[in-house]
Amino acid sequence: MxxxxxxxxxxxxxxxxxxxxxxxxxxxxxxxxxxxxxxxxxxxxxxxxxxxxxxxxxxxxxxxxxxxxxxxxxxxxxxxxxxxxxxxxxxxxxxxxxxxxxxxxxxxxxxxxxxxxxxxxxxxxxxxxxxxxxxxxxxxxxxxxxxxxxxxxxxPNAFGTAWHMVVKRANVRPGETVLVNSASSGVSMAAIQICKLIGARVITTSSSDWKLDRAKALGADDLVNYNTVDFVDEVLRLTNKRGVDCVVEHVGGDFLGKSLRCLTRGGRVVTAGGTKSYDCTVQVNFIFHKELSIIGSNSATKHDLEAMMPMLDDGRLKxxxxxxxxxxxxxxxxxxxxxxxxxxxxxxxxxx
Amino acid sequence: MxxxxxxxxxxxxxxxxxxxxxxxxxxxxxxxxxxxxxxxxxxxxxxxxxxxxxxxxxxxxxxxxxxxxxxxxxxxxxxxxxxxxxxxxxxxxxxxxxxxxxxxxxxxxxxxxxxxxxxxxxxxxxxxxxxxxxxxxxxxxxxxxxxxxxxxxxxPNAFGTAWHMVVKRANVRPGETVLVNSASSGVSMAAIQICKLIGARVITTSSSDWKLDRAKALGADDLVNYNTVDFVDEVLRLTNKRGVDCVVEHVGGDFLGKSLRCLTRGGRVVTAGGTKSYDCTVQVNFIFHKELSIIGSNSATKHDLEAMMPMLDDGRLKxxxxxxxxxxxxxxxxxxxxxxxxxxxxxxxxxx
Amino acid sequence: MxxxxxxxxxxxxxxxxxxxxxxxxxxxxxxxxxxxxxxxxxxxxxxxxxxxxxxxxxxxxxxxxxxxxxxxxxxxxxxxxxxxxxxxxxxxxxxxxxxxxxxxxxxxxxxxxxxxxxxxxxxxxxxxxxxxxxxxxxxxxxxxxxxxxxxxxxxPNAFGTAWHMVVKRANVRPGETVLVNSASSGVSMAAIQICKLIGARVITTSSSDWKLDRAKALGADDLVNYNTVDFVDEVLRLTNKRGVDCVVEHVGGDFLGKSLRCLTRGGRVVTAGGTKSYDCTVQVNFIFHKELSIIGSNSATKHDLEAMMPMLDDGRLKxxxxxxxxxxxxxxxxxxxxxxxxxxxxxxxxxx
Amino acid sequence: MxxxxxxxxxxxxxxxxxxxxxxxxxxxxxxxxxxxxxxxxxxxxxxxxxxxxxxxxxxxxxxxxxxxxxxxxxxxxxxxxxxxxxxxxxxxxxxxxxxxxxxxxxxxxxxxxxxxxxxxxxxxxxxxxxxxxxxxxxxxxxxxxxxxxxxxxxxPNAFGTAWHMVVKRANVRPGETVLVNSASSGVSMAAIQICKLIGARVITTSSSDWKLDRAKALGADDLVNYNTVDFVDEVLRLTNKRGVDCVVEHVGGDFLGKSLRCLTRGGRVVTAGGTKSYDCTVQVNFIFHKELSIIGSNSATKHDLEAMMPMLDDGRLKxxxxxxxxxxxxxxxxxxxxxxxxxxxxxxxxxx
Ligand SMILES: [Zn+2]
Ligand SMILES: [Zn+2]
Ligand SMILES: [Zn+2]
Ligand SMILES: [Zn+2]
The missing domain is CATH 3.90.180.10 (Medium-chain alcohol dehydrogenases, catalytic domain)
Structure with missing residues (x-):
């Protein structure tokens, strides 16, 4: 009634x-x-x-x-x-x-x-x-x-946005290394789990160690506190100077340009936001010389949400x-x- | 001997x-x-x-x-x-x-x-x-x-670079509308012809009318003198506010950000240079909201050159x-x- | 009224x-x-x-x-x-x-x-x-x-079906060679024109010379009368044994298997019908050894039709x-x- | 020395x-x-x-x-x-x-x-x-x-072939359902693990229950003994009549045609062999009506092998x-x- x-x-x-x-x-x-x-x-x-x-x-x-x-x-x-x-x-x-x-x-x-x-x-x-x-x-x-x-x-919003970025737009593949910026956002916490589910290696960054500990519990392989080290340097160190295949980005400001510098040849940044700033400076010579891509991603489709339901059900995603x-x-x-x-x-x- | x-x-x-x-x-x-x-x-x-x-x-x-x-x-x-x-x-x-x-x-x-x-x-x-x-x-x-x-x-350099951008990296499809920045460069003159060969509509820009006349002779459909009009406004006018599917870019500086504003939803800028400047400011909210892409392209492969030989031979490319x-x-x-x-x-x- | x-x-x-x-x-x-x-x-x-x-x-x-x-x-x-x-x-x-x-x-x-x-x-x-x-x-x-x-x-039906096959499903690229089976069907007549519009080379087959003449007028580069020669042999001869990149197929029966034999490594057959028969025998060792693909295509989307309107208007498609x-x-x-x-x-x- | x-x-x-x-x-x-x-x-x-x-x-x-x-x-x-x-x-x-x-x-x-x-x-x-x-x-x-x-x-051979099929050629995505034919082959045992690693659901078939038990231990979600049930019927039952997104195939003979009948619209069979027979009969109306694909896959590249090394090292692949x-x-x-x-x-x- x-x-x-x-x-x-x-x-x-x-x-x-x-x-x-x-x-x-x-x-x-x-x-x-x-x-x-x-x-x-x-x-x-x-x-x-x-x-x-x-x-x-x-x-x-x-x-x-x-x-x-x-x-x-x-x-x-x-x-x-x-x-x-x-x-x-x-x-x-x-x-x-x-x-x-x-x-x-x-x-x-x-x-x-x-x-x-x-x-x-x-x-x-x-x-x-x-x-x-x-x-x-x-x-x-x-x-x-x-x-x-x-x-x-x-x-819905957190996981849908992350899935659309990682799976639909960036097509992250098993064996790739992904940098997830700013681990503590809802989208990042979902992205870390999704990347691990796909068989990727995950490096994530945050401003505080306790947040990084939480990210580790969600599956992140490598942790970078960007308040204590330069995250570009650290990502290059963690990848033996090769760089990562993909960056999951939604911070904007100087993070977009720095994310490009974390990429290996042919790599891509997928971006769904600009919580810090929408104005971003990029070095276009990095983009063309290494054939990098910047890929925009907006919210999610219904299919993105449906695909994750079995994984929420059996605990592969939390x-x-x-x-x-x-x-x-x-x-x-x-x-x-x-x-x-x-x-x-x-x-x-x-x-x- | x-x-x-x-x-x-x-x-x-x-x-x-x-x-x-x-x-x-x-x-x-x-x-x-x-x-x-x-x-x-x-x-x-x-x-x-x-x-x-x-x-x-x-x-x-x-x-x-x-x-x-x-x-x-x-x-x-x-x-x-x-x-x-x-x-x-x-x-x-x-x-x-x-x-x-x-x-x-x-x-x-x-x-x-x-x-x-x-x-x-x-x-x-x-x-x-x-x-x-x-x-x-x-x-x-x-x-x-x-x-x-x-x-x-x-x-080789001009056509190879253009083909790699248009065909391999941006995958321009027949019926799409492409903006080719700065018509008079060697890469642009090749890109105009290649886009037309593929069945795309081409809008091109230049700083002088005589160069635009030459671009028209190479097949460009619409011409924009960016010294006399704002090229973003003009591209939007020429496409009934829809924007273009792809921009072929190698100017850099403020052209990269402006190129993004010329794109329709899901569109992409393919870039192979920065003759004006490598430092480019972009609005990331345009990128993620409309799911745009920026795609880097570097020189060419041997296959790119080989694919064009029959077209040079029969005059489809000049x-x-x-x-x-x-x-x-x-x-x-x-x-x-x-x-x-x-x-x-x-x-x-x-x-x- | x-x-x-x-x-x-x-x-x-x-x-x-x-x-x-x-x-x-x-x-x-x-x-x-x-x-x-x-x-x-x-x-x-x-x-x-x-x-x-x-x-x-x-x-x-x-x-x-x-x-x-x-x-x-x-x-x-x-x-x-x-x-x-x-x-x-x-x-x-x-x-x-x-x-x-x-x-x-x-x-x-x-x-x-x-x-x-x-x-x-x-x-x-x-x-x-x-x-x-x-x-x-x-x-x-x-x-x-x-x-x-x-x-x-x-x-609509003829060109829509052909566009969906050639552009959406097979993604034919400029410089590729395409075999269009059975030139005189409505879909084939459209496919020949669309492949030429994209910058591909077209070989087409038919059972009679007058139909092949009509196909030539639509733009076909090479003609094969399959009543007078084995079309597989002839296609291989016309391509210096390399084979074609793509076959546009809707005949079925033995044409599907023969079409596979016309392909170069990595090539694909796109199929939208079986006017002769739906039962087709294929040699799977050809498929896996050369990494061939068979791709199904069904009718068309509204976008497929819309994309061709400017081309019908200016006569690039007839x-x-x-x-x-x-x-x-x-x-x-x-x-x-x-x-x-x-x-x-x-x-x-x-x-x- | x-x-x-x-x-x-x-x-x-x-x-x-x-x-x-x-x-x-x-x-x-x-x-x-x-x-x-x-x-x-x-x-x-x-x-x-x-x-x-x-x-x-x-x-x-x-x-x-x-x-x-x-x-x-x-x-x-x-x-x-x-x-x-x-x-x-x-x-x-x-x-x-x-x-x-x-x-x-x-x-x-x-x-x-x-x-x-x-x-x-x-x-x-x-x-x-x-x-x-x-x-x-x-x-x-x-x-x-x-x-x-x-x-x-x-x-190398078993996992390389499986990785090339699943990751490179079929691009299996998380959340998809994959049928792996004939669980006990080396390629299938690898494919089952790789599909699970990627976040897919795996159905596998075999001729005996003890082999299926072994496949289950490798991660397979659903098991079908094709000696006791029709595997097409059983796959459709297990997927509520929807069918699977992908079939990993190397048996050939009647398995190729049956695999097509297990697919949902837009699905694909990836094939790397024909241990039973290279002669396969397919119904082309299934292929075009549902827009299915058959995709050939041949051995592997060095990159395929390299990508799996960290997974062999940490036990995600065995x-x-x-x-x-x-x-x-x-x-x-x-x-x-x-x-x-x-x-x-x-x-x-x-x-x-
Ligand atoms: Zn090298
Ligand atoms: Zn809408
Ligand atoms: Zn070789
Ligand atoms: Zn419907």
Missing amino acids: IPQTMKAAIYEQYGDPDVLRYADFPVPTLARGEALVKVHAVALNGYDLMARAGRYKPNKGRFPHILGGDFGGELVALDAEAKTDLPLGTRVTSWWVLPCGYCDQCTSGHPNRCSRDYRYLGAHAHGAYAQYVKLPAHHLIPLPPNVTFEDAAAF TVIDRIFPLSQAAEAHRYLEAAKQFGKVLLKVEH | IPQTMKAAIYEQYGDPDVLRYADFPVPTLARGEALVKVHAVALNGYDLMARAGRYKPNKGRFPHILGGDFGGELVALDAEAKTDLPLGTRVTSWWVLPCGYCDQCTSGHPNRCSRDYRYLGAHAHGAYAQYVKLPAHHLIPLPPNVTFEDAAAF TVIDRIFPLSQAAEAHRYLEAAKQFGKVLLKVEH | IPQTMKAAIYEQYGDPDVLRYADFPVPTLARGEALVKVHAVALNGYDLMARAGRYKPNKGRFPHILGGDFGGELVALDAEAKTDLPLGTRVTSWWVLPCGYCDQCTSGHPNRCSRDYRYLGAHAHGAYAQYVKLPAHHLIPLPPNVTFEDAAAF TVIDRIFPLSQAAEAHRYLEAAKQFGKVLLKVEH | IPQTMKAAIYEQYGDPDVLRYADFPVPTLARGEALVKVHAVALNGYDLMARAGRYKPNKGRFPHILGGDFGGELVALDAEAKTDLPLGTRVTSWWVLPCGYCDQCTSGHPNRCSRDYRYLGAHAHGAYAQYVKLPAHHLIPLPPNVTFEDAAAF TVIDRIFPLSQAAEAHRYLEAAKQFGKVLLKVEH
């Missing part, structure tokens, strides 16, 4: 974490092809903070707004024209991208770079900081038995969860994430 | 064009596997000027030195262990790269990025500013009937020759090229 | 050409997202004959049925939710495949191999042997000025039309096609 | 195992670029039996001949022009292919399909059934500490050795292998 009203963490103006209010809100009404999911856990992402603060305004001032793109829940209702075979009651997560579905990019297998109407769940549309969330039914992904709702919430707050403390959780001391995902648990 | 002494343009110290001296020099003695070619025409390349002036010192101070990597001539002698089926008398040109042949790059099909001992004919080894030149026999490429010695000399000097006026030819007013290759004709 | 009733060539039972009846029929009513096109020309395809005779029953006995997947016409009406920017009045053709749009294949860029509900216009759904046809609006492709309604009808009948003589046209003496497409002209 | 005479298992005519004679033979003399290795272990391969019996005559009747392509030993001498950085005393194995080094295939990264002079160590040239073997120095691969001489001998005979019992070992009851490699130990 689906209620008409639900609890949700809503906000009605851009601002600091206090704008998030735990309140009653109408349960979403399904449009054509949509599914309704009873949410049990939802994850915070970096862009939640920006969308709440208004530094990024995908909701274009339409209030109240509900954040939340990554969740675990239970399928409880389907529109008559829903394109899915999943029965009601299925434990699910979903692909958070909401592309147009018919532009050139969407129809050629690249909905993650939709050129017409590129939207995210919880950013442009109401998300899962709520007891119920609706979305296109064919975006749902069923959870295998050993994947908990918390795993399901902690998983989500990293730092802390779980109740949904009613969404503001507190935002403050915690803004303090940037976590190692792993910050989640909200949704009670019913 | 091969003489013991030949005429050559030699130099015995780095310096201005006058260091080039037309003099007698011993005909090269063949080492194992080598061939001797009677030279009829040889081309100047940009790096000849640098190697003569000493801004680039591949000969490491070993004098006298003879420049010249691109030539047309006649096969006149072969070492007993030469790895070739070509009979003496064959009209030939050659691949100018002299790689180690057994490093990881060489044995995996990338001798153009040899990691051990990367040498060029006429740069690290004596070249073809001479009546005779020797080189590994398996580097020789026979000339089809309609390819003259002058074509053979004008062809060399562009600006002016031909006699070998005895090599210094004059260097001065002419340094003045940078040519459109096309500058050649030396070798008399016997 | 759109009428309620139109003329169409309908049939109400499987049978010989006489089952096709020129009759009044209701103009289609648009469902969600659909477009209505006023048809001016429609082409016959081989599968029309099979679907009429009942050897292939995509309409599953639902009568009356209307054939016709390839057409040229004018956009005259759009459903309110149509996903297109084309204004009414646009001259159009369309992509004839009607995939599910959300299965794994559809969402990964391969709607041409949809795994859930793979349908064709005019086969599973009512087609364009009629004054009006309806279809999903986002399947429409606008016609450039020089592409006539007849070109538009003659183009449709080949054998004969045009009025729509009222559809039965006659079927009889003509069954006689198999045409060279090129057989069309129906639709008057209003 | 290298002796002038060594012990070797030689034969002087084609015939049954008894032709192999343990005898004194001159230690090989090094030609230009060659290395001499003191052999400690050498493996039997299937083609040894054929080359001894004369069903395959790579030595073209030149006797006496010495078999043996896969070995572990110690580098003891180098010609002055040897292209290697390895010091004397290095523990080594080698790449067993002896290509021409300069044909089109060799210079484009495919020496494993050399088109001029394709030779194997121990087949066309004297091999390692001896106390010493010579070969081109740049073919040597150093052994990491945990890789024994026996591992080194058991490894050689499977059935039994070790002394070199003096080479004939006995051949008889044992001909009985075909082994599971894993049969080796010869070489004493000094």
